[in-house]
Amino acid sequence: MLLLTLLGCLLAAVPTFAQGKQAIVILKTQGAGDQNSGCDGAAEVSYQTIYDFKLNNEDEVRLLNGLGAGSQTVGVSRKDYEASGKSRLRDLNALKWGADGVLYGISVAGQSPIPAVPDNMKPQKNADPSLSSFYSVMLSGEAREGKQKRRLSLSLREIWKIYFVPEGAAVNDALFRHATEEKSVALWEAYLKRTSNYRGGEANTLMRDALVACARNDLDGFAKGDYTALEKARLRAGRAQSVRDDDVTQQLTVSIRQAQEKVDRAREQVEQMIRTDRWDDAINAAAPIKVYLSTWPDLNKMYGHALRQSHEMHLFKGEGALRANQLEEARGSCTTAWQRLPDSAPALKCVCESRNQIALRDSRNYRQQKRPSEAKALLETQLADADCSKDERVSSALKEANCEYAQQLLAEARQLVAVGGIAAGKGAQPTAGRRAGRGRAAAAGNAAAAPRPAAVHTTTLITLKPVSAQNKKEFRDARAKLVLASQLCPDEAVRATLEAANRRLAEFCLEEARKAAQRGHSGTAYVYLQTAQEYTPGDGNVASALSQARDRFQQQTRVSIGVVLENSGGDRGGDQALNEIAAGIESVVNRAGLSQAVVLDRREAANALRAIQSDRELGGPTVIFSGDLIGAGVRRSSDPRLVRSSYSYSNPRWEAADRQHDAVNADYKRCVKQSGEAACGGLRERVASLRAYRDQFERRVTEYYNYRETLIRVEGGLRMSFRATDSVSRSTRAAQTLDASVSRQCVQREGTHPQDGSARDAVCDIGDEQSYLFQMVEKIKGDAYTAAISQLASLPLSYHARARSAVNRQQGVEDYLRFLFLTQDKSGGEVQEAQRLLVAFDPELRTDGVLR
Known part of the structure; x- marks a missing residue:
């Protein structure tokens, strides 16, 4: 009885542990996933329950943990795909589309979603298909309606979300979760209708929260200029308040009312000001409600009239101020007129004229104060005015300011570098129309220039100081001034002084070069x-x-590279190996990362190494790579032996006796079948006798023999010390030991019997000593090349x-x-x-x- 009870408990427990999963598939409807549909329009809740579900005929998907998505155009490499983790669909919590068009998988509720792609869609090599290319697959499974079952396939792009829940779980809970995630008023309404108010209290509370959020969005839209959004906000706030009247909905209602009252007061104020011809006051007061003017045709028309009247008033005032030379007042009034009607050509003309005249006036003041650089900056700023076309008066004034500034720079430069600090124009005579000075004055260059308005150009006989380390900064400063002066206003005096300063600086450089060459x-x-x-x-x-x-x-600075390798042990084949290694090191010259390099022959390299070691000077930077072959060799050995083995074959005497036994045994079986056991005693005894006769022989015959087996081994090694010595640091770097080794073996067999199942003839093709020596040389050559690259890069x-x-x-x-x-x-x-x-x-x- 106890056993039956335990068995019943175990059977009752089986469904719990073997419980399957069902997929609640939320299908896309019009507006599904649209952010704007959360507040406006209608929604539907369409779903399908599927069992034994598969995606792309697979019950697994891949979660691309290392892929930063954000867009369905992101590429997925073969490496990304292979590195992704597989998850069974039944083990997931949900699959859903993101706002970025990417399919995401969620393993556990509340966990961050991970981009998901179907299994069995590995990208080709060197191809990075976009995420969107993985989505043209089908979700398939079984739909059940009562006892009826049918196969069902849905395009992945027709699906909005998939929730994976235990079989028999309430579908309405999945729909509730879906509506909770979307926070859509329309979707909550559709949910309540579809589920007959399942979990109605919670649903209404959450829908009320969505209504509050939508009302606040409408209130923000109203503040940005959508006048109709205020009525939407009022209606939604009312619906939310009907669900639950609390501080949140009450404060929302107050905010909506205050926003309406604020706009209404401003509108009334603007209308009153326009009726009393207070144009500017009306325009300023209309600033907060300007975004709503298109909603009120009458007020919009009145506002346009106010703009035109204000424009005329300020333009008249600005043009009068301009005629009276009241430039700042003119600029202010004309700017206001232009702001009222940006398309007004007279207003823009007035603005530009006032700006130009202010720039001309202020630049004249700067020039009178001997501040031509500030006049230049002011005039350049005005010419760069994007609102106004270039004015010829401003351009002409800028040329004059540039020339005055150039003359000022010339005077400052001469003060810095001339003997006695002679300034331009000091004790000078006008040069226009006269022959330039002779002798030293001609050598220094004449400061002559074409006549310019408001400028008198003179020449001065000057001699520049010799340049020294102490005054060279003054020459460089003077040269910078002269270069700028020559750019501002080409002038013979500037050119000549700049040429003289350049000569002095060049003489200084020549002298310094001569001293450096001597060192x-x-x-x-x-x-x-x-x-x-x-x-x-x-x-x-x-x-x-x-x-x-x-x-x-x-x-x-040409780097000389040499190689000196020795075979002090006199190993056989060592000289050939060293020649191969040396050639490999010398080839580094083409990839050493040096601007220029040459290779020394072996004799030159040996002489250079001795010169560095004895601290003798060389003609340029030299790097010698040296080394000694510590050991080199390959040994091949053979160890032959005889191996005893055996083979077997069927015994012909046993086979003949077996055939005779089988024939009589067949007669015995027919007899028993026809006449019964009692009538066949003689045949039974005959069968037993023949079996005993057969069994006295061995069924198989074993023959023993010997075959030849040879164990062939190849072992070798190559070791070389390696170091670099350069003539710059005069140091020998620590020696490295480069080594390579080989160890191979194989077994060769001869004379095995074809029927021997334990051994077969085998030929041992292990190679000769020379091929293994070549392999070791190649390794040492590669290591030496790498070391040489590193050493030369650091030279x-x-x-x-x-x-x-x-x-x-x-x-x-x-x-x-x-x-x-x-x-x-x-x-x-x-x-x-x-x-x-x-x-x-x-x-x-x-x-x-x-x-x-």
Whole structure:
């Protein structure tokens, strides 16, 4: 009895653990998912319950955890797809479309949704199909209506949401969840109608919350200019209040009423002001309700009349002020008139005229105060006025201001660089129509210029100071002023003074280049000569000196790369291996990241290494890669032996006895069938006798024999020390040990019997020693190549490090320059640091590190 009770309990428990899932599929209807449909229009609740559901004929989907979606156009790579996690549909909580058009899966209620795609749709290699391309599939399953069952297929794009719930769960709960998520008034109404007020209290409360939210949205729309939205807000607030009258709905009703009253008061005020011809007051008062004017045709017409009247009043006032030279008042009145009617050409003309006249007046005042730069800025601003076309008077005044400013800059420049600080015009004579001065005055250049209004151009006999380290900043400042002056107002005096200043600065650079060349600092000399050419581009002597300096500097910064490898152990085949490795290292010259590099032959490399080790100078930066073959060899061994084995075959005597036994046994069985067991005793004894006879023989015969088996092994190794030594840091870097090894073995068999099931003949094709030696050489060559690339890439930084630690600033400058011109990366942090320090030492040493 107890056993039956336990069995009954177990059977009753089975449905609980094996309970299936059903899918509540919410179908799309018109406006489904539309954000605007939450407050307006009607909605439907259409759904289908499906069992044994599959998507794309699969019961699993993929959740793309690592994919940041946001749009259905996002691509899904093969890697993204393969890295995604699979989830069974029955284990999901829901599938739903997002507002971005992406299908999302939710594993647990309240969990963040994850983009989902059907299974069995792996992208092709090198293809990133969009998410939308995965959605043209079907959801299939079984629909049940009473005892009737039918297969059902729905396009995934016809579906709004899918809720996965236990079989037998209330469908209305899923519909309730759907309406809760959408927060739509129309959907709540459809839900209540479809479910006969299932969970009506909760539904009405949530619908009331949706009505409040919609009313607030309508109130915001009213504030932005939609006058009809206020009535919608009032109606929705009333419906919400009918569901539950509390502080929220009461405050909402008050806000709607206050908004209406505020607009009505403003409207009444504007109408009253217009009737009493208070045009400006009416326009200002109408600002808050201007967005509603199109709703009130009568007031809109009155407002247009007020704009025209205000325009005429302010334009009349502005034109009168302009004639009276009351420019600020004219600008204000005309601007107001233009604001009233932006299409008014007279108003715009008045605005532009007042602005132009103010700019002309204020610029004259600045020029009278010897402040032409401020006059220039003011006039340029007016000419850039996008509202007004360019005025010839302003352009002419700007030219005059530019020339006055140029003369001021010329005077300031001469004050900085002329002997005794002679200013322009001091003790000068007018030069218009007269021959320029001779002698030293002609050498310095004549300050002659064509006549200009409001300017007298004179020339002064000046001599510029020699440039020194102490006054070079004054020359550079003066040159900047002269360059600006020449751009503002081309003038012979400016040109001549600028040319003289350039010559002085070029002379300084030439002298510094000469000193640098004497010190052996070819990089410093080259950059100084580059700058000298910028100052005097037409000077053939400077160009010639620059060409020579470039060749010399290029020679001294050309990196020499050499390889010195030794086979001190005298290993057989070692010299050939070292030649292969050396060739691999030398090939690094094309990918070393250096601006220029050459390869030394083996003899030159050995001499260079000895020179670096003995601290002797070399013609340029040199890197020698050296090493010693520690060991190299490959050994092949064979270990033959005889292996005892066996094979077997059927015994012919047993087979003959078995055939005889089977024939008599067949006769015995027929006899028993026809006559019964008692009548067949003789045959039974005969069968037993023949079985005993057969069984005295072995069924299979085993033969033993020996075959030859050879174990062949190949073992070898290649080891080499490797280090780099350069002439810049004068240091030998720590040696590396590069190694490669090989270990192979196989078994060769000969003489096995064809019937031997435990062994077969086998040929051992393991290769020869030379092929394995080649493999090890290739590995060592690759490792050495990688190490050499790293060492050469850091070579320019040796100059940088040496410059940072240099006690002699001039040597540090040279090392920074060599670093700049040698490194291939012209934008790194070290490059910017070097350029900053060079300019701090001398601005003439500004360079981009490119040989030209």
